[in-house]
Amino acid sequence: MLEATAITVSYGRHQVLDGVSLTVAPGETLGLAGPSGCGKSTLARVLALLQRPSGGTLTVDGQPISRWRHRARQRTSIGLIFQQPRLAVDPRFTLLDVIAEPLRAARRPLDRAHELAEEMGLTGELFTRRPHEVSDGQLQRACVARALALEPRYLVCDEMTTMLDASTQAHLVTRIEAYRERTGAGVLAVSHDAELLDRWAGGNVRTWRHRPDVVVNGSGGRPEGTSRDVSDRRIATRPNAEG
Amino acid sequence: MKLHVEGLSVRFRLPGAVVQAVTDARFTLDQGRCLALVGESGCGKSVMAHALLGLLPANAAVTGHAWLDDLDLITAPEQVLARQVRGRRIGLIPQSPAAHLTPVRTARAQLAETLRELGRPDTPDALARRAGLRPADLDRYPHQLSGGMAQRVANALALAGDPPLLLADEPTTGLDRPLVDATMAELRRLCDEGRSVLLITHDLRAAEQVADDIAVMYASRIVELASARAFFDGPRHPYAQGLLDALPTRAFTPIPGQPPELTRLPDGCAFQPRCPRATALCEEQPVLNEVACHHA
Numbered sequence: 001m002l003e004a005t006a007i008t009v010s011y012g013r014h015q016v017l018d019g020v021s022l023t024v025a026p027g028e029t030l031g032l033a034g035p036s037g038c039g040k041s042t043l044a045r046v047l048a049l050l051q052r053p054s055g056g057t058l059t060v061d062g063q064p065i066s067r068w069r070h071r072a073r074q075r076t077s078i079g080l081i082f083q084q085p086r087l088a089v090d091p092r093f094t095l096l097d098v099i100a101e102p103l104r105a106a107r108r109p110l111d112r113a114h115e116l117a118e119e120m121g122l123t124g125e126l127f128t129r130r131p132h133e134v135s136d137g138q139l140q141r142a143c144v145a146r147a148l149a150l151e152p153r154y155l156v157c158d159e160m161t162t163m164l165d166a167s168t169q170a171h172l173v174t175r176i177e178a179y180r181e182r183t184g185a186g187v188l189a190v191s192h193d194a195e196l197l198d199r200w201a202g203g204n205v206r207t208w209r210h211r212p213d214v215v216v217n218g219s220g221g222r223p224e225g226t227s228r229d230v231s232d233r234r235i236a237t238r239p240n241a242e243g
Numbered sequence: 244m245k246l247h248v249e250g251l252s253v254r255f256r257l258p259g260a261v262v263q264a265v266t267d268a269r270f271t272l273d274q275g276r277c278l279a280l281v282g283e284s285g286c287g288k289s290v291m292a293h294a295l296l297g298l299l300p301a302n303a304a305v306t307g308h309a310w311l312d313d314l315d316l317i318t319a320p321e322q323v324l325a326r327q328v329r330g331r332r333i334g335l336i337p338q339s340p341a342a343h344l345t346p347v348r349t350a351r352a353q354l355a356e357t358l359r360e361l362g363r364p365d366t367p368d369a370l371a372r373r374a375g376l377r378p379a380d381l382d383r384y385p386h387q388l389s390g391g392m393a394q395r396v397a398n399a400l401a402l403a404g405d406p407p408l409l410l411a412d413e414p415t416t417g418l419d420r421p422l423v424d425a426t427m428a429e430l431r432r433l434c435d436e437g438r439s440v441l442l443i444t445h446d447l448r449a450a451e452q453v454a455d456d457i458a459v460m461y462a463s464r465i466v467e468l469a470s471a472r473a474f475f476d477g478p479r480h481p482y483a484q485g486l487l488d489a490l491p492t493r494a495f496t497p498i499p500g501q502p503p504e505l506t507r508l509p510d511g512c513a514f515q516p517r518c519p520r521a522t523a524l525c526e527e528q529p530v531l532n533e534v535a536c537h538h539a
């Protein structure tokens with residue numbers, strides 16, 4: 001389980017998350033929606049151990065997290081696909097370097113980078129290009145490949161598909177669902193697209209309702225409902241992982 | 244104001260390869276109209292928008308014409324583009340706006356500066372509200388903005404000069420549905436007041452809300468040009484049909500096969516390798532006459 005309990009995050013006077021709890025089970029796809037600015041990306045960074053919360057606890061498969069960022073030992077157990085690919089890559093890297101970076105850091109064979117790139121629909125001509133020489137959606141696909149490189153136990157997809165056309169979107173979701181089924185990883189899908197989330201997560205969606213207006217000691221910031229409360233919205237047409 | 248694009252092509256030279264990013268684009272955007280440009284990731288939409296504003300890097304070769312009334316944007320000198328066109332006659336909402344904001348200045352400072360440069364009387368607060376931002380959010384620096392907030396700042400910046408033509412490249416990324424609806428209503432209002440909008444978007448529902456016409460691009464070419472109503476009733480190009488079918492509200496199945504490599508496009512129809520209707524005829528490049536397909 002990836003289990004966040006009573007997470008609080010404040011930026012100066014602004015309290016963005018106020019006691020948020022959320023659990024992603026292995027093998028589960030959970031959708032998360034909510035108004036722009038309500039703190040979804042902030043929570044995503046906390047879950048990926050990239051940002052230390054001001055309060056609350058996080059456990060990964062039963063292990064409580066006490067160190068964050070590069071000092072967190074479980075760091076590679078969680079993959080994060082950032083909302084904004086242009087801000088998430090080193091502009092000097094080629095697309096293949098971007099994908100291979102985690103493999104290199106973990107001293108794993110680099111050939112996997114090729115396979116992953118192709119799986120995400122990146123053609124060979126793009127491998128040696130730098131971020132400014134590819135389209136935003138092409139760069140995002142490299143970021144998805146990078147997030148999968150070390151086969152994380154949990155994958156957090158923060159608006160993974162907003163810059164992708166419907167067909168590429170369906171392709172990537174199919175790949176991620178196949179990965180989930182093969183490895184038993186848990187997936188958290190953050191998106192504003194209610195139809196996509198419903199389809200992707202088979203109705204297992206939590207919707208965050210508070211308005212993003214919380215300043216000091218505000219009482220908002222708590223997602224309503226649990227994944228179980230929404231099971232009545234489960235729809236029969238789960239995306240077929242084999243595509 | 245009218246935009247008339249005539250045989251516009253863009254090639255990028257790379258070591259050992261040439262990327263055909265836009266090939267022979269032809270369309271007209273009349274005053275008061277909204278044209279939505281849709282198509283596969285990497286097919287050339289953003290490059291086309293940047294070509295219109297002379298914003299491409301040095302390894303790009305642009306040919307053809309793009310008439311903004313009687314100014315050819317492709318041959319216009321940089322000085323004319325910088326002083327008269329960008330921000331004034333043509334506004335651009337760039338894709339991935341967070342990457343275009345100046346990191347060391349607040350959103351308010353950037354809006355104020357743009358308004359001052361353009362000699363506009365509006366206030367940053369008023370602009371922000373039109374884009375769906377609370378004025379209080381303007382005091383943040385770019386890294387303190389959420390994805391959707393950065394998008395709204397970029398939208399406000401593009402509206403600052405009140406340009407007669409707006410190129411909106413994915414203006415709704417990171418926006419929740421009510422904000423998407425408000426943004427589309429704002430674009431529609433601009434058109435109804437006599438401005439024109441070229442809307443590049445993957446959000447087909449947003450396109451349906453606001454567009455008069457739809458242009459579908461595949462592998463650097465426009466392959467279908469239709470009224471929005473005809474398009475959403477049933478597109479004619481097999482690629483466009485596959486695109487609609489891939490929506491999560493429909494089959495949610497991707498178009499089979501790999502995206503085309505723009506460094507080695509075939510002589511014939513580029514969609515042929517993925518097309519259920521392909522025949523020997525498709526070895527020849529189809530001409531665009533509402534739709535560029537031998538079988539449509």
Ligand SMILES: Nc1ncnc2c1ncn2[C@@H]1O[C@H](COP(=O)(O)OP(=O)(O)OP(=O)(O)O)[C@@H](O)[C@H]1O
Binds near residue numbers: 041
């Ligand atoms: N580094 C920071 N410093 C100060 N405030 C921040 C910082 N990062 C985010 N915020 C604020 O925290 C709030 C939540 O931001 P976050 O990016 O988590 O929202 P979000 O739900 O992902 O929004 P969107 O749907 O627009 O992507 C926003 O009000 C934002 O301005």
Ligand SMILES: Nc1ncnc2c1ncn2[C@@H]1O[C@H](COP(=O)(O)OP(=O)(O)OP(=O)(O)O)[C@@H](O)[C@H]1O
Binds near residue numbers: 138164289
């Ligand atoms: N500077 C460059 N040098 C070489 N090729 C480039 C350069 N910039 C873009 N390209 C290529 O040109 C093609 C068109 O890119 P463009 O950014 O216009 O795509 P797009 O249709 O906007 O895609 P998306 O939907 O992903 O934003 C892509 O295949 C891209 O790899």
Ligand SMILES: [Mg+2]
Binds near residue numbers: 042389
């Ligand atoms: Mg976000």
Ligand SMILES: [Mg+2]
Binds near residue numbers: 137338
């Ligand atoms: Mg683009």
